[in-house]
Amino acid sequence: MAATLSTLAYLVAAVLFILALRGLSHPETSRRGNLFGMVGMAIAILATLLRPGMATGGIGLIVLALAIGGGIGAYIATRIQMTALPQLVAAFHSLVGMAAVFVAAAAFYAPESFGIGHAGDIHGGSLVEMSLGLAIGAITFSGSVIAFAKLQALMSGAPITFKGQHWLNLGLGILLLVLVVAFVASGSAALFWAIAILSFALGFLLIIPIGGADMPVVVSMLNSYSGWAAAGIGFTLGNLLLIVTGALVGASGAILSYIMCKGMNRSIINVLLGGFGTDTSAAGAVAGAGGDRGPVKAGSPEDAAYIMKNAAKIIVVPGYGMAVAQAQQVLREMGDLLKKEGAQVEYAIHPVAGRMPGHMNVLLAEANVPYDDVKELEEINPEFAEADVAYVIGANDVTNPAAKTDKASPIYGMPILDVERAKTVFFVKRGMSSGYAGVDNELFFRPNTMMLFGDAKKVTQEIVQALQK
């Protein structure tokens, strides 16, 4: 295929990718959007394979690589549990990062293939772009591996901090810049790999201080990085499709990170510096012990079932605890039974509920909850005042009124779901422990709150049984 034709094919693929994202503006058009994405990718791969100068043996190798990788990817994607989605996405990001590193290496050893000079004599501009793609790719790889390990509970989700951490990262960042400058000046292979190794270390160090519940931001940010890495490689190879796609993905991840940060009223810098939720727990415990509060009212699932049976409007507030307990199916059963009783049942989703953007929506969709019943924070908040029951399952900080009233609280200013306005609030929790931010939730002590202690799935199951009687 002539160069003009393949460039045209890339343009078509780029447009299809844009349409794929466009389709996600509504669930009805989303499946077609995903199809556009697949077609775009197929066009891009075929157009590249048909370019002049491709050796038959090389094509054989590529088909083999695509078959092995595609087989593995398809196998994993068809079998993965929806609750494991965040770690799957993190793992996939790491692969994009590593692929970027490999492509940068390939371009370094065979610059003729991409028309950027000759081995040992690559154009200076191309070296700059190559080192950018390489460094971002390597950071994406090791950062995503850590995010994966934290989400998969292979390592503790608690922030890992040590003295001088930020200075170390800053020093390594400056060293990285120095290496890039030296690499561009000399074009040496040793410096190429030094940049790679330093970037791997930096990605690792950047993510370890960030705690488990901040993972939605980290996953979105790494999503963004994988896009910028692709764009960097696109600049190196002078490939328009890579640049356009990289920019789309980079922008998408950046927007998601912004939405997540806004959902916690924290700046991206604050999240990246990490260590959140470690030093505040002591203060929270003291306040809890010394506070003058009413007794905690604990109820049984039968009590809850009785109250909900007589309710006209029920709002369910799911959080990460629901995902951990795999309670989404039984939660939908409860919703169906209550609807049969004539109640209106809706679901309220906080932007940072779960471990990745939109995590709760996918889990509820998996349990066949119609998406019209699932509402975002701004939409549902005015409705809590008319609700008879708020059923909070596995969420805590996102309902804490301290975010509005207590200026000293680490979650002050965070938008919350106004569950306190409902006539009765049920909290399904395993114990009285505080949430991720390490602050007590004063709602537990309110007279209209009833605690349902136990596993989220088990408690909800018992309510379902009581409702069926």
Next chain:
Amino acid sequence: MNPTDLANQASAQAQRALELAQQARLLAEAHVAPVAAAADPFLFLLTIFLLACFVGYYVVWNVTPALHSPLMGVTNAISSVIVVGAILATGLGESLAAQVFGFFAAMLAAVNIFGGFIVTRRMLAMFQPKKRG
């Protein structure tokens, strides 16, 4: 006309042709140079990049929050378009090292392409509208 004269004339003609060609080249360069400078390849790529960032910005703000997880799935899959670079490195076969790196890059990217699109399709298939009645 003897062969020597013929050869001399031919050589003179060839010399003239060469001079003409050189003049033509100089003229062409004089005209083309400013155009080429205006379309500096890097600036051209940067223009595309920035415009694509804006397209991405507006398109992604239109994505409904309920579909943010599928959005990550799709972006993850399409960012593996980096496979194009891997295919060129392996297929053109300029160096063994490049072929090896290209092979592994293509494999990793393929995991993502298939994995990303399939998991997104699974997610999207679950988003059902409210049943009537």
